[in-house]
Amino acid sequence: MRFHLHALCLTPVICVAAAAGTALADPTVDADEAAAPSTAGAAAATATAPAEKRAEYGIGVRLRSVRAPKGLLELFVARAPGGSNNYGLGVDLTRRRGSVELQLGFEYEHIQPAEGVWIQSNTNVATGDEADYIVGPDHNNGKSLGWFTIEFTFLNHAQINKKLAIRYGGGAGVGVIRGELGRYNIACVGATNESPEPGCVPAALNGTGQPSPKEGDGIVKYSLPPVFPVVNAILGVQIRPVPKMTINIEGGIRTFPFFGISTGYFF
Numbered sequence: 272m273r274f275h276l277h278a279l280c281l282t283p284v285i286c287v288a289a290a291a292g293t294a295l296a297d298p299t300v301d302a303d304e305a306a307a308p309s310t311a312g313a314a315a316a317t318a319t320a321p322a323e324k325r326a327e328y329g330i331g332v333r334l335r336s337v338r339a340p341k342g343l344l345e346l347f348v349a350r351a352p353g354g355s356n357n358y359g360l361g362v363d364l365t366r367r368r369g370s371v372e373l374q375l376g377f378e379y380e381h382i383q384p385a386e387g388v389w390i391q392s393n394t395n396v397a398t399g400d401e402a403d404y405i406v407g408p409d410h411n412n413g414k415s416l417g418w419f420t421i422e423f424t425f426l427n428h429a430q431i432n433k434k435l436a437i438r439y440g441g442g443a444g445v446g447v448i449r450g451e452l453g454r455y456n457i458a459c460v461g462a463t464n465e466s467p468e469p470g471c472v473p474a475a476l477n478g479t480g481q482p483s484p485k486e487g488d489g490i491v492k493y494s495l496p497p498v499f500p501v502v503n504a505i506l507g508v509q510i511r512p513v514p515k516m517t518i519n520i521e522g523g524i525r526t527f528p529f530f531g532i533s534t535g536y537f538f
Contacts, residue, residue, distance in 0.1 A: 324369050331363040331517070331535025337380055337527045344384075349394060350464050352387025352405075361420075365535055372426040374442070381417045382527065383407065383452070388467040396459040401483055402471040404455040410476065411453040411490060418446040422501045422525075428509055438509045438519060444501040446526070453490040456483035501526050 337357045344351040359380025366373045386407035394400035408415040422444025428436040455473040457480035462470025472478020473488070482488030507521025515537050522530040 326366055326368040327537040329363075329365040329367065329517075329535045329537035331365065331533055333359075333361045333363060333376070333378065333519075333531055333533035335359045335361070335378070335380065335525070335529045335531030337382065337525070337529045339384075339527055343528070347392065348389060349392050350388065350390035350402075350467065351385065352389065353385040355382075355384050357381040357383060357417075359529075359531075363533060363535060365537070367537060370428040370430065370436075372428070372440075374424040374426060376420070376422050376424060376444075378420045379417060379449075380420075381415055383415045383417070386410070388457075388471045389454075390464055390467065390471075395464060396467060396471055397463045399458075402457050402459055402462075402467060402480075404457050404471065404473055404476070404478075404480070406453050406455070406476075406490060411451075414451050414453065416452040416495075417449045418499065419449055420444055420446040420501050422503060424503050424505065426505065434511050436509045436511075438505070438507045438521060440503075440505050442503040444503075446499045446501045448495055448497055448499065452493045452495065454493060455480075455488075456486035456491060457481065458483055499526070 335358065337355075337359055339355045341351050341354040344354065357380055359378050361376055361378025361380075363377075364375045384405055386405055386409075389403045389405055390396060390400075391403075394402075396402050422442055424440055424442030426438055426440035428438050430436045455475070457471050457473055457478075459467065459471040460479050460481055462468070462480075469478040469480070471480045473480050473482070475488070503523065503525050505521050505523040505525075507519055507523075510518040510520075512518065517535045517537070519533045519535075520531075521533070522528075
């Protein structure tokens, strides 16, 4: 025989106890009540979860000025005739998701050093050591040194507002040498490391230097490896004048110090 709840409610205490017993005895009560808050919690989590940002793909162009100041070069050689300033032009393929960009870059740039007397470290032309007189394209039948590079770069962006962000990152790649770099090997006459001209300048260029007994008096091409590593470290700003377009002003190290500007469009 099944008892009805109203028959047990003789006093408030008995009624409460009976209600508790009924709930325990009927498993469907627990299941329904347990499911209700769980469903509500899932709905709330779905409502508050941010929408996942989709990846964007873009293409861009870059123009860079590659600079090597004389003081920087003389960390590696005893004497340089001056710094160098060359230009590069490239194309970027970019994947962007949120604030992170993965960039595949292609670039060609000249890396021609300054023409003049170069003296290696730990040598002294006053005591008979030889110097190199590197020639530019004007004295080398128009031939110059450059490289074609391919590199991957990871970039992050610290957003300042919708149109401006700090841009930073790094990467690596390879550079394939193009062209050539020519020099005279000179046995210096009456010159010092501090004052190498005209004693380390070849006679063909109105100097008093003597041709090296090892190399003769002609222009000799440097034997360079065909491939060099490219290492990137970039810091700059990104401007977004419209949602799909970017303008980047940046500088850093790309094996050599550089400063440049690039623009891109995302699809």
